[in-house]
Amino acid sequence: MRISKLYLLIALATSGPVFAADLALTPWAPSLKAEAVAFLPDGQTRLTASPRDGLQLLDSKGAELARLNGHFSSLDTRATGPHAVVASLDNDRQQALLINLNSAAKTWGQPLYLPPRDFPVNGLCLYRDAAANLFVFLVGEEGKGEQWLVGNGLTLLAEARRVRGVPLPPSAQFCQVDDATQQLVVNEENVGWWAYPAHPEAAVKRTPVALFDDSKREAGAMVLVPGGMVALDPKTAQLHLFQSSGARWVEQPSLGLPGLKEPEQLAINGRQLLVRDDDNGQLYQGTFDWQAKPVPVAPVLPEVAALRQSEPVGRQGDAADDPAIWVHPEHPGQSRVLGTNKKQGLLAYDLDGKLLQELAVGRLNNVDVRPRFKLGQQTVDLAVASNRDRNSLSLFSIDRQTGELREAGEVPTPLKEIYGMCLFQPAGGDIYAIANGKDGTFLQYRLSAPDGRVQGELVRQFKVDSQPEGCVADDQRQRLFIGEEDVGVWAVDARADQPATLTSVIKVGEQLHADVEGLALYQSAQHDYLVISSQGNDSYLVLDAEPPFASRGAFRVGLNAAAGIDGASETDGLEVTAVNLGGPWNQGLLVVQDGRKRMPEQTQNFKFVPWADVTRTLKLP
Template sequence: MRISKLCLLMALVTNGYVFAADLALTPWAPNLNAEAVVFLPNASERLAASPRDGLLLVDKNGAERARFDGNFSSLDTRAAGAQVLVASLDNHRQQAVLINLDAAARTFGQPLYLPPRDFPVNGLCLYRDGAANLFVFLVGEEGKGEQWLVGHGATLLDQAQRVRSVPLPPSAQFCQVDDATGQLVVNEDNVGWWAYPAHPEAEVKRTPVALFDNPKRHAGAMALMPGGMVALDPKTAQLHLFQHTGERWQEQSSLALPGLKEPEQLSLNGQQLLVRDDDSGKLYQGTLGWQAKPVAAEPVLPEVAALRQSDPVGRQGDAADDPAIWIHPEQPAKSRVLGTNKKQGLLAYDLDGKLLQELAVGRLNNVDVRPRFKLGQHTVDLAVASNRDHNSLSLFSIDRQSGELREAGEVPTPLKEIYGICLFQPVSGELYAIANGKDGTFLQYRLSAPDGRVQGELVRQFKVDSQPEGCVADDQRQRLFIGEEDVGVWAVDARADQPATLTSVIKVGPQLHADVEGLALYQSDKRDYLVISSQGNDSYLVVDAEPPFAVHGAFRVGLNAAAGIDGASETDGLEVTALNLGGPWSEGLLVVQDGRKRMPEQTQNFKFVPWRDVTRALKLP
């Protein structure tokens, strides 16, 4: 009976103690003084970080081919065309440094230094996202971690930009990122290894790779491979092999490292392995003889970037929620973006994102706008917002010349927890407000102000089975779109005298991820689209606004390094217009709420995106 090589390598576990098969190791480059070594893409060369000799390009036998003088430790690389982007720690300057290496020409480029930090940096690792942005993670003492944007494609930035802080284990020293799955893995010496989402817009959370129930185990350096991880235990001189399966990691086997007293550094290239013994300072090589099963990565969605962003809102936490776009009737460039702060009131911004007005009227959630409302003897534009303090509709007049907002009254509702709001204005000219509550109830009011005081008449009521929020009305086709957060998007007749028969537009599934949040209509002479905030995967779905509601794809709002604007994530509300507002908004404007403000980290805000970029990203007809 033949026994597979893998079976021979599998560790035996008895009463919590691991007995591992030996991994055959041979000394490598005995004269090389290096604290860290990594394989380069061509597999015949290595890069070493030395506290005495600097950064060294060496051949497969350890012979020097090129040098960048200095005192360096910690090392990570990413291939970039014909070049290699290198990250290391400059021990003299106590700063992280990035540098291009042309391995063929055997030359190093100009270094890019991160600013000095206010904490000791123990280690670092690189991450390249699906849009080819290059980041470096810094692992510091006492749980301090940071993510910095350092390049794009094969080009390093002139100046690194701090993206966010990342709370890490207090005794972390090592990290690695799997670019394909966006997983950052960090060690915690006497606890185990943790995985974090690496994308800068991701929620800060961690999941265990392996947590110890054996006091003799320690977590050291690690090396990632497609679908798996090889990790060092420096105290027991063992390698632990992990398979990544969905949300879980499973330890497959362990390998002993004979002759090594304190293995510290680890590098992997396919089955080739390099490890450093910190006790002797010597380097060893071996063949792993194990390969993980690759994990299917999520599809990479196209990205667009915001060209402007609003000033951050004036309240901490989950505050900004829903935008609306008010169009100036004569000078579109003077249009305004309204935004709700559900801890404060209504905000008004110009098209560069500068705050122009604050109306501290309470916890406003959603807002919508329609033009030409008769307020007594005056014609104004009207903004209506859902007021969670009073379970009412808060109304605001908008001066059609100056754009100034003023409070215009309040309409009470019987809703116990008012949530979303949208307006409907058929060609006949009357104006309706459609509000919903967290229990699924929708109330439709006819708004009027014959004596200058706004009043609302309840004209229709209907209900969905679970919590809704976002809604938008197609005035031309008299159709209302509503979002049921965990279910999907429905279409219903917007007319008050018609039955509220629900027609499915799209259900939560592979393309639309709960929660279903903001809804908006892009309406042009050529085509009408429904834009949906797919909050569960930080994306935006574009669907035909007419049956059969064909899906044109999803996109994300990514960072704009040149403008210093981060991407958008966890979006609640959004709004879009197809009108020419001038400049970058000549083909329309998309505004999305950003639930996680990065670069720098501040209170939430709104991102302004040219619609033309969405058209190109999704190749819209």
């Protein structure tokens, strides 16, 4: 057999050449005509899916224990003790089916069917995330794939929810998910095997497990085992073994399957192996001795769920960016969440996420608010946003009774590419805007409007070495936190008449993953926290807001199945308040931008999270 260039490299990278030994196989349950097979965790009971005999629960010798009549193909399970969720394809209805099975009582639950799809489904596989949410992946023809939320733990939803589409190889038939590493592996018949992130909030990307350019080879079914993968090659009748080594997979000595002409289906449980020969429809069993070396698994960050989400923004692509929270001075429940759409303007939502106002003033990037600004003879609250169309600061008045926003003017800046901004309001009451550009320049302006026309006086300028964006000011301590995207977070004196000496708060590393994006302060009578968007790993890091800026942990915003709200990922801006806004926000509200809107897939939006859930999840004092 001709060795491809890729496999030659793999062979050279290992301690010896890749060679084949034979695996001893004997027929198992010769009377069965199953199209797919799976082990249950006890190792004694098995499941089969058959176009003739339905779904069957079998003992170790192939005797039937329970049956669900019908005509089925493809099979996957997730089990806890005797309780399992079974996924299969109902050939009669041409729909994916999920059903509970109690193997001890030998009883089936009520089926959950996914809606009919507009493409033929070749295969499916299950995935259970760290929060016990259960998903099914559909592998379809012409590269069509989908991820659906179907349950939590062993409880199936009343109605499945489509989470996202996943572009897959055009000739894919088989898939498997490793729950621990959150990897989906899919075959591409004439090319090899690919790995995709399985988490619903992950970016759609793929990395090769093994690729070949040999027409005598074929990529078939696979089973993921801790630290590795076992994959079938129907053309050569071999099992190919792959050890995961972090960024790549290394092929181990393969195993021949003597007597099999066209192996198609594969199941492994510890040392037990079952494989089906499509040539005669017979199942074969063998003892499988290979074990992959364990690989380190990234720690799973705890998750909190959003209770509300804003309506999607009105522009496609990377549009929503940064939120701010305006607190009503008399009726906190009537507070507003402001959000920038950097392809449109400024948006205002109520606390349920309903859009109340949109001001199409241009490409606004970051926004911040402060109370009690003198606009001529009026006292208003003030919102300020960085305007990328004009490299300026756009100002908006907020009516302190109604929350209505109005354009209030503009402050030009000499920045060539304005980016982020935040506001600072010391005890004297003056409001300062601190804007930054992509070249690292920061400009600090004192804002005023004595005659009703806004103006900005440049009072300070400083610079960081690379691109910044997020910033937030601690008005009480007169401290400014700024984020340098690839470097980390700095603290600097916020006062205009003081030198801008940078002090490191935290650097990009194990806890904080570039890009460093939004920064916000949670300030209560008991504790002050700095919240940072760690965009590189879709998480949020909480630090003490005072030196030595101790870390209190990180979390993710995960899926809320009950409310039908997806998680948040690739977050740009965020904001938090400790004010009791009533209801679920009685200990404060965290708002984060969601860079990938799922379930359903729509334009970007903002997620609303009770701070009480963050406190409980991170065990904050």
